[in-house]
Amino acid sequence: MKKLFSSVLVTSMLLSVGVNSAFAMGGASGANVNYHKQGQIGETVVNPYGIAPLTAIIKNGGYVLKDVSVEIVPKENGQKIAYTVSKRNLLTHGGIPIFGLYPDYLNTVKVSYTRVHNKKEEKINETYKIFTAPLYNEVAGIDMQKSTFFTKAEVKKLDPKFKDRLYFVNNIVEKSGIGTKVVWNNPIGGALEWNYYPRNFIIDTTGEVRWYMLPSKIYDLETIYQAGVMMGFKQNDNDGRLSFGYGQRYAKYDILGHKSFNRRLPSNYNDFSHSMDDADNGHFFIRAASSNLKRADGKYVRTVRDVIVEVDENGNVVDEWRLFDILDPYRDSVLKSLDQGAVCLNIDASKAGQTISEEELAKLDDNDHFGDILGSGPGRNWAHVNSVDYDPVDDSIIISSRHQSAIIKIGRDKKVKWILGASEGWSDKFKNSLLTPVDNKGKKIDCNEKGVCENSNFDFTWTQHTAFKIDEKSKGDIIYVSAFDNGDGRGMEQPAIPSMKYSRMVVYKIDQKKKTVEQVWEWGKERENSLYSPVASLTEYQRDKDSIMGYFATAGTVFDFKTGAFLSEPNPTIVEFEWGAKEPSVEIQLFDTTGYQAWPFSVEKALSK
Incomplete structure (x- = not known):
């Protein structure tokens, strides 16, 4: 019933x-x-993989699509984003990938495509309306943070040649009470060197956000193996995808969030940060550290930012560069001149302007004091390698070692090819590798062992970030290298007044056979302290526009020297120059956001290849 x-x-x-x-x-x-459909193919899916809210896919609706082009109609006085879509991307995403939507906005998107069904082809032009949610990012709960990404972007200069630029910005949210609970040196426990929530986004040349990462699907601030600082972003040349790392992981995704891989570091290594370089054969060169090293004195330590690991496309370790074996981890000349208030991301404002003494360095060994601290010897922050660049011409790597204030090239045989840096403290083993500064006529420039060069504009880099070979300008033994010279400890000393510090972008011409170096371009010195960036930042050549791009990532921080407190987040500046130019073609300043790196993003690489 x-x-x-x-x-x-x-x-x-x-x-x-x-x-x-x-x-x-x-x-x-x-x-x-x-499903609700606007056009003659399939439904629209916004944020299709859960980590890129300003992207979408217009599904193919069961048809074969080809000859696809997309245009994101700009706001009034805005920047148009337009691109074609490759067959690879149409098949991978099952439809038309949409990139560059405005947040919290009813976007107008024009698409053109050929629809194929039962061997019949039909050319279609359509307009879609796609609404997006407002920008969202986790916050640190501190009075310094005033915005999700930045309070405003001021476009100070824009040459028409660069108006189509998109800039990928790799920033971070300041420390939070959640993230610091698993940081191993703050003060104990955990297994992460740093733990800051990601703040990754792409802006156009009007200052509008056109993409951002919502990392919650792949990131957890409270979980050791899912957290850390996202760094080392690079758009791979072979497929336009993004490679990067964080904490104990390294990963690769496309701009819509489709995963190539997201892997734990091989167990012999730990603590990714700063740099992950891709090679043409699919290998990656990852800046990590040793999980367990037995030192010469028999002590077991976990090292700090001093190992380069090469992995193949399947995650197998191919080779390693153990820098504590290759270089001299006890060279402390630079360490004694550094501002302890700005040891890269381990910023301690209370120690601003202070340096470490010979006696204090010696006590570290006596007390078995190891960890992410300024000090010499394996198990301490003696090298602080912040970039690695693979050179396929001679199968070598070029590294930037912040705490040696040196740019160094090392071969596959683990032998040093050359060192660009001041001569003080290098043992006899390395003296023949030191590059000799010369002028544009090849005449030797007189520089003392502390790197001070009389009667010349030549200067070495000091606590630099990023050292990249410029392949397009290099030929044979003559190579060009770009670097961001942060400028702390310039000339192996702290200046009388902190405001005397400055940062600069610089390009060197190196004769690898003659072991000479010529400074061919610099910029930033003329802005004095206004763009001084004590940590982070980038300088890199861009072949598409024959230009040099720079990011002064931590410039403009308001600092109270009396109390040792930071009063604001930095106000980073993006600049881009035509090759050899003395003034920038682009200058965009972001306000209230802590920067790491930024670089031009290519939508063509990402979706048209």
Whole structure:
């Protein structure tokens, strides 16, 4: 009786909503796709992989699509984003990938495509309306943070040649009470060197955000193996995808969030940060550290930012560069001149302007004091390698060692090819590798062992970030290298007044055979302290526009020298120059955001290849 009553009730309900509605829900008509569709193909899916909210896919609707082009119609006085879509991307995403939507906005998107069905081809032009949610990012809960990404972007200069630029910005949210609970030196426990929530986004040349990462699907600030600082972002040349790392992981995704891989570091290594370089053969060169090293004195330590690991496309370790074996981890000349208030991301404002003494360095060994601290010897922050660049011409790597204030090239045989840096403290083993500064006529420039060069504009780099070979300008033994010279400890000393510090972008011409170096371009010195960036930042050549791009990532921080407190987040500046130019073609300043690196993003690489 109950079963009969239930059957009658269900039948009555179906009749009350109507036969057509029942069919639309997949009734007697069979399986039916009834998503809302705007055009002549499939449904629109916003944030298709959960980590890129300003992207979408217009699904193919069961058709074969080809000859696809997309245009994101700009706001008034905005920047148009337009691109074609490759077959690879159409098949991977099952439809038309949409990139560059404005946040919290009803976007207008124009698409053009050829639709193929039963061998019949039809050319279609359509307009879609796609609404997006407001920008969202986790916050640190501190009074310094005033915005999700930045309070404003001021475009100070823009040459028409660069108006189509998009800049990928790799920033971080300041320390939070959640993240610091798993940081191993703050003060104990955990297994992460740093733990700051990601703040990654792309802006156009009007200052609008056109993409950002919502990392919650792949990131957890409270979980050791899912957290850390996202760094080392690079758009791979071979497929336009983004490679990067964080904490104990390294990863690769496309701009819509489609995963190539997201792997734990091989167990012999730990603590990724700063740099991950891709090679043409699919290998990656990862800046990590040793999980367990037995020192010459028999002590076991976990090292700090001093190992380069080469992995193949499947994650197998191919080779390693153990810098504590290759270089001299006890060279402390630079360490004694550094501002302890700005030891890269381990910023301690209370120690601003202070340096470490010979006696304090010696006590570290006596007390078995190891960890992410300024000090010499394996198990301490003696090298602080912040970039690695693979040179396929001679199968070598070029590294930037912040705490040696040196740019160094090392071969596959683990032998040093050359060192660009001041001569003080290098043992006899390395003296023949030191590059000799020369002028544009090849004449030797007189520089003392502390790197001070009289009667010349030549200067070495000091606590630099990023050292990249410029392949397009290099030929044979003559190579060009760009670097961001942060400028702390310039000339192996702290200046009399902190405001005397400055940062600069610089390009060197190196004769690898003659072991000479010429400074061919610099910029930033003329801005004095206004762009001084004590940590982070980038200088890199851009072949598409024959330009040099720079990011002064930690410039403009308001600092109270009396109390040792930071009063604001930095106000980073993006600049881009035509090759050899003395003034920038682009200058964009972001306000209230802590920067790491930024670089031009290519939508063509990402979606058209």
